[in-house]
Amino acid sequence: MKFKIFTLLVFLTSHFLNATILNDSLALKKDSISVISHWKTKNKLNLLFTQNSFVNWNAGGNNSIAGIIKVQLTKNYKNNHMTWSNELKSNYGLNKEEDRELRKTEDLFEVNSTFGYRKNVKSNWYNSAKFSFKTQYTNGYKYPDTDTPISRFFAPAYLFLGVGSEYADKANNFKLYLSPITNKTTFVFDRTLANKGSYGVEEATYDDDGNLLTKGENTKMEFGMLVSGEWKTEVMTNIQMGNKLILYSDYVNNYGNIDFDWEINFDLTINKYVTANIGSHFLFDDDVRNKKDIDDDGILETIGPKIQLKQVLGVGFLYNFQ
Template sequence: MKLSSFSFHFFIFFISISSFSQETIITPVEVDLIPVTTLATATSKFRITVTTQPTIPLISISHWTNKNTIGFDLNEIAFVNWNAGGVSSISGLLKGNFTRIHTLYKSKWVNELIVRYGINKQDGLAIRKSDDEFRFNSTFGYRKDTLSNWYHSAKFNFNTQFTNGYKYPDTSSPISKPFSPAYTFLGVGADYFNKEKKFDVYISPLTLKNTLILDQTLANKGAFGVTKATYDSEGNLISKGKQSKTEFGFLITNYYKKEVLKNITMENRLSLYSDYLHNFGNIDVEWKLYFDLVVNEYVRANIGTHLIYDDDVKTIEEINGVQVVTGAKVQLKQSLGVGMVYLF
């Protein structure tokens, strides 16, 4: 009888364990067989204690790294009964930087979106644009082992603007528009990337540069290096201007970021391009240099310069009240601002 009673209880325990849902893992199982003697029957029984633990879910590891930065700079100066004279003005700049980086054992894919838009308002003048940029960069690299900082890379760059640009005070004839121009770079080469030092050099001997001028009026004028329209002696249009220009050349880019002093960070971006087919050795330059001065987690001051030289971009000057297209010159923009920054 004692053996039969033990077998019956063990059978019930086995059936109950088998009927558990597949979603429950019993790890570990502790079975305590504690003899219990009842005085009425003088029969030995066993109490069974079972300890279970819930299933531990698997943790998925993402290979993506995300970083988002949004900032707003505000500059203002106001005069009231100021005997020395002056013009009240206010300007604002909205900027954003969004990065998505995908990293595997031997490869990396870096995507970056940069947007900037600024306006300025002075007494007696309409609102004017002070900054305008939409830029997307994407680089994919593959290396032979994890010890090397050199990657076989392919790079794609695109940049344009949000709204029309003018040669102030003339606001009747835009000198640039969205996608007029728009630049694309597509090429393959070698990329040296040092994550610890935040240093990146990309060298591409095979790069296609494409200039788009989707506005036909600007294309007819030959803006930004495209072939302009042709007219007869009476001014009648013979052929429209080309809306695109393709170049094939050599590209070098550099990115470097470093904390030069406590709470002062320098960010350097340099791009050098030369076309094989047209005037090789004449280099198009784009150089950005910014300094961020950190006040606290949300407040920063910044100083920046943006230099451009492109032989295909001609300068427009006003001579005797008439706008005249002259040769290419160095373009330089300087900025100084204080504002709020939010990182997420």
């Protein structure tokens, strides 16, 4: 009797231990599977500052301070056949100079998303669809005139949606996107700017007495060809150069007239948290008509599209997070 009881206890104990070991191994296997993810997240917060201060400086000069905050959030998916890249960028900058009003130097809200699929896992070419949206936060002015905004939130805003092919070379940090069919929609959700025909929308019509006949359009739709490329490389130790070029031509309106958007940036890494940035941004859009006070009477007159140029130089703090 005692032997039977002992045998039963040994059986139950061994069964319990085996069950425990099996459960632990399954839990470990489950945990190991759960940490395997095709998603990668990389986020950056960058604060750039420039400052000039003069005291009894014989050569003269005005005290000034400027700051830019940049946020970049990325979340990318990749497996053998599929990629999905998502990016949100938000930049805002202000400048304050002695005896002058506070002025905006940077203003951007941008969302980009590219989905790609390839049949051959050894190929760098993907069948792709691309979505891009861009606008700004606050009013823009032709300084020193701060009474008449030349841009506002959602005036303009740009939406690109198209399909094509993307070549992605991860080893060389290079991407090339070709789209023969891309829709570009321009939004001008401000009545004053829309009536003026700003950013290429159909302007309002008036009778001989200046009375409004038809309101200006709030949107303009175009269909054309889009080519874009990105390339990053380390030109020197702790100095990385980044290029981004976008070319677009509308099939219907002035085909062959190319709008271009080119950014080149040099990021200088001082240490983990301190960085410097030198950047230039070249932009040409045939729908953006430049305005200038030709007769010095305070009235801005439209003189046609011009190449737009912006340059940035700053030192600041960088914080990476997930």
